[in-house]
Amino acid sequence: MVDVNIAGALADLYTLQERDQELDKIKEQQEQLPEELVEVRQRWAELSGRLSQLKERYLALQREYKQNDLEIKDLMAKRKQAEDEQMQSSSVREQTQFENRIQQLSTRIDELTELTMPILEEMDELAAKIQALEEEMGQVKPELEALEAQNAERVAQLEAEYQEKLAVREEMAASIPKNLLREYQAIRRARKGVGVALVIAHGGVYRCSACSVQLPTHVAQRVYQGQQVVRCPSCGRLLWKGPQEG
CATH class of the missing domain: 1.10.287.1490 (Helix Hairpins)
Incomplete structure (x- = not known):
């Protein structure tokens, strides 16, 4: 149940980030x-x-x-x-x-x-x-x-x-755990509007989609296990494994 909750919360958080970025874009349009x-x-x-x-x-x-x-x-x-x-x-x-x-x-x-x-x-x-x-x-x-x-x-x-x-x-x-939401918002303010980053896997190499730094294997494994919230060791953003096929 814990695994499902964390995975679901990160998925919801990533979707929330998309909404936040839409809001950011509207504010930019207002100022332009x-x-x-x-x-x-x-x-x-x-x-x-x-x-x-x-x-x-x-x-x-x-x-x-x-x-x-x-x-x-x-x-x-x-x-x-x-x-x-x-x-x-x-x-x-x-x-x-x-x-x-x-x-x-x-x-x-x-x-x-x-x-x-x-x-x-x-x-x-x-x-x-x-x-x-x-x-x-x-x-x-x-x-x-x-x-x-x-x-x-x-x-x-x-x-x-x-x-x-x-x-x-x-x-x-409102459906996202408050502590996770606060952490995301703090990171987003400090990191140019991106608080959650996808883990991109290619040829056995894992990278943070936000900073493009190669992730250590054990970090990537913790993300995919979904038992805890993991941050990129380089940029500090929350890492999400992304939607899984099948």
Whole structure:
């Protein structure tokens, strides 16, 4: 009875592994994005990045322009005050002092004005580029949203299939001894989704189907006797003799 139970449990476990691998495949399919969606996402990210850079540069120029503009207005106010005070002064010395002051202020105003003009020109150029990019993104957005919706529907359909298969898998797992199931699951996590391997016999040589290592004869014999759970001495996977003919 023990032999039959172990053999049957390993057979059930191997079938369970096939279901688990089907579930793994569904999860992989869910994560694999359609090529068209990947391309459009990349395009959107590229446009968004460029737009962000342009806007950042525009804001920096805008701050610089405002700072210059405030300084120019302050200098013009000071120049106007100096001109008013010059008109009210009576001595030649004061007239000369005010004239020098007015000249200094005018020179600084001209310098700032000259610096500000290229800033305005670049801001105009940037504004045009920003508008063009926003228009291009406006054209890409509907396509991206449509592809995202299609992908969401695809993922939802796969999830429904996954849940359906998972329910069947859980029902199958309930009939397998818990300690054996836990051991299988731990090995499967550590060994790329394969916890149970077949013993392949050819010309008197026995190999593990998972790692292809030749098994010692006494290990193969223990597997075929079916009196205990045997693990591959190389990869550690559970070994099953497979369905026997006759």
